[in-house]
Amino acid sequence: MENKIKNFYELEAWQEGHKLVLDIYKITAGFPLDERFGVISQLRRASSSITANIAEGFDRYHFNDKIRFYYQSRGSVGEVQNFMMLSCDLKFIDGQILDEIMEKCNIVRRLINGLIRSIENQK
Secondary structure: OOOOOOOHOOOHHHHHHHHHHHHHHHHHHHOOOOHHHOOOHHHHHHHHHHHHHHHHHOOHHHHHHHHHHHHHHHHOOOOOHHHHHHHHHHHOOHHHHHHHHHHHHHHHHHHHHHHHHHHHHHO
């Protein structure tokens, strides 16, 4: 019997992305307050965009709509990595935290790529 995923939050890509969002919120809570409208805001918006786009894509009916939102989600992963590298360069985080987040981002990216491939195979 086939296990059909019925809700976006059952997707492994969303689940791992959600863990990443929570990590980003925890990490940025320790950033300088004068960055709340800068790097903090950018990181939080980019990370939450990963899961928001997965959720929206999942609930779209047409294959092309789904893929477009999954591509947006994947782009947000790159944005998070960019701002995490900047945060390390600015000494808001250390290299170990950067490495951990970069690896989590790579995992989420691979899972999103799997979503994209699964939709392309259904076309």
